[in-house]
Amino acid sequence: MRLVHLLRAVTVELHLRGADFAASNGLHPTDLRALIFLLDTGRAGTKATPGRLGEALGLNSAGVTALLDRLERLGLVQRRRDEEDRRRVLLSVEEKAVELGRSFFGPLISRLVAAAGDFTPAELDTVHRYLTAALQATAAEPPAADGGAS
Template identity: 70%
Template sequence: MDGRNPVMELVHSLRAVTVEFDLLGAEFAARHGLHPTDVRALIHLLDAARAGTRATPGWLGEQLRLNSAGTTALVDRLERLGLVRRSRDTADRRRVLLDVEEKATELGWSFFGPVIGEVVAAAEGFEADELETVRRFLAAVLESAGRVRSA
């Protein structure tokens, strides 16, 4: 036995992937004059759109753990850059909805498209049951991190 713990090796691998993606996000932010929080906001808004969640400034502030003033400044900045659009909810005109503009999606794909392509290519080398195991593992890790963050 070489003394290596396979679970800790997974933890270290996950950390390495996290650091690498964080560096990519920071490079993207710097290249486009964004703050790292701007990038996280765009990711949350894109994820919300994929999930069918109608994102409001209050919802976004909760996701980013920002107060109302910080969220307003963030949304103002993203709107000024043409990356996010505010609109009124047709069901409740008092409610403001946030949508990612096509410009933001295009910037994201132009930068992150190659790494997404590499990840997809890597994943295609795995069987469906292996991918399901990875999916379950990542979902469990995400849930665990959320619990720790909320504590």
């Protein structure tokens, strides 16, 4: 349970940092989740569409449209037609969003990377294996639509 409690504490701290970032940049926490999703899909080399974004965030079509309108207006996200299938819209994060995130989260990321330097490659493999298993366990059952209020 020590690991579970520590993971919860790290999660709370990261959530607070994300909330600070969102608030200081006039964003909703869902906006931040959308940007993270789009950055992750870009890193993975997969195409991000409004449908995939809505599925990942648990938003309906109207909610995704409002979210994208807001992020596009702020210059953080771009929508463009897919050259291979003109019916499909692709999403990407603008450089402004990357720079904004780097300016806020860069020092934290640097400290996390430096902390990893104190571990051997084998220890880091073990940490990676645990965090992967924790993510899979967490994602195995989606949260209730009512937030667990029932």
